[in-house]
Amino acid sequence: MARAARKDPEQRPLSDFRAEDFELWLRRPTRFRHAFAESTLSRYLRTAGYFLDFCAREGILCADEVNVAWLRKWLIGPDPAKPAYSASTRTVMLSALHLLYLHWQEAGYALDNPVEKYLAEAKATQKRGGRAPKPLPTVLSWDEQDALLAAALDNPRSATGARDYAMIALLVVTGLRCEEACALTVKQLDIAAATLRVTGKGAKERVVRWSYDAELLRTAIAHWQQYRSSDSPYVLHTRTGAPMTHTLVYQQLGAYLNKAGIESRRRGPHLLRHTSISRQLARGVPLLQVQDNAGHESLATLQRYAHLLV
Numbered sequence: 001m002a003r004a005a006r007k008d009p010e011q012r013p014l015s016d017f018r019a020e021d022f023e024l025w026l027r028r029p030t031r032f033r034h035a036f037a038e039s040t041l042s043r044y045l046r047t048a049g050y051f052l053d054f055c056a057r058e059g060i061l062c063a064d065e066v067n068v069a070w071l072r073k074w075l076i077g078p079d080p081a082k083p084a085y086s087a088s089t090r091t092v093m094l095s096a097l098h099l100l101y102l103h104w105q106e107a108g109y110a111l112d113n114p115v116e117k118y119l120a121e122a123k124a125t126q127k128r129g130g131r132a133p134k135p136l137p138t139v140l141s142w143d144e145q146d147a148l149l150a151a152a153l154d155n156p157r158s159a160t161g162a163r164d165y166a167m168i169a170l171l172v173v174t175g176l177r178c179e180e181a182c183a184l185t186v187k188q189l190d191i192a193a194a195t196l197r198v199t200g201k202g203a204k205e206r207v208v209r210w211s212y213d214a215e216l217l218r219t220a221i222a223h224w225q226q227y228r229s230s231d232s233p234y235v236l237h238t239r240t241g242a243p244m245t246h247t248l249v250y251q252q253l254g255a256y257l258n259k260a261g262i263e264s265r266r267r268g269p270h271l272l273r274h275t276s277i278s279r280q281l282a283r284g285v286p287l288l289q290v291q292d293n294a295g296h297e298s299l300a301t302l303q304r305y306a307h308l309l310v
Contacts, residue, residue: 039179047096063110169220175276
């Protein structure tokens with residue numbers, strides 16, 4: 001694969017780069033309109049690490065050696081028919097890399113941002129061939145939701161099963177993002193009023209209401225309350241009292257989906273967020289309340305979830 005020529009002999013080599021500098025750059029309060037969520041920062045920093053590992057394997061010493069072809073190899077892999085990552089994951093990877101290159105341009109590691117060229121080429125290709133149809137969100141049917149909850153409640157390890165039952169009920173009823181559910185504290189949750197306060201994307205606080213499903217979540221939390229540690233501030237925690245992580249939620253949810261015999265192309269906690277939004281719409285929750293619960297900027301986003309459950 002041909003490499004772009006190094007344009008400036010004074011450019012700093014990638015071997016000088018420190019991930020700590022990128023993190024400080026991302027956290028600078030005056031740089032972005034809204035502060036990044038901690039989960040987003042973590043994802044961007046991991047992605048930067050993956051990209052640097054890729055550069056090391058390929059013998060890339062300078063940031064400007066990376067061109068569109070190299071980016072395509074990193075994002076898609078050797079076989080375009082079988083991409084190495086999903087479209088949503090590639091979007092996150094590109095967002096992280098775009099920011100990394102902006103940092104590198106300021107810090108003297110790069111002159112150009114190859115992500116902009118990659119996106120320009122992708123946009124030109126779409127214009128020639130038309131935009132690919134966007135699939136509808138994947139959601140669990142009513143029977144699958146019941147089967148998933150039953151699978152968690154049937155866990156012979158009662159404490160783990162009670163927590164995971166509460167976790168699944170919380171995600172299905174409220175539609176919280178995984179990182180929001182993991183960070184949720186007892187003080188933010190009001191079971192009696194069927195409301196909670198959560199800080200979501202862009203450090204925006206919102207109130208989530210679920211009077212439409214109050215009994216399910218009340219019962220699940222009450223069952224978990226028999227086992228949860230009073231010393232932990234988190235609604236969902238591990239045996240040590242630490243908050244559950246995205247990886248743990250993904251792992252536990254996948255196990256219960258398998259146990260319930262549910263086959264879905266989506267296996268992560270976002271499946272339950274999609275299901276919750278559709279569940280709320282199917283139960284007749286007012287559209288503006290569903291928008292507030294989900295933390296969506298636009299009502300148009302919710303239209304894709306309408307009528308997926310009847």
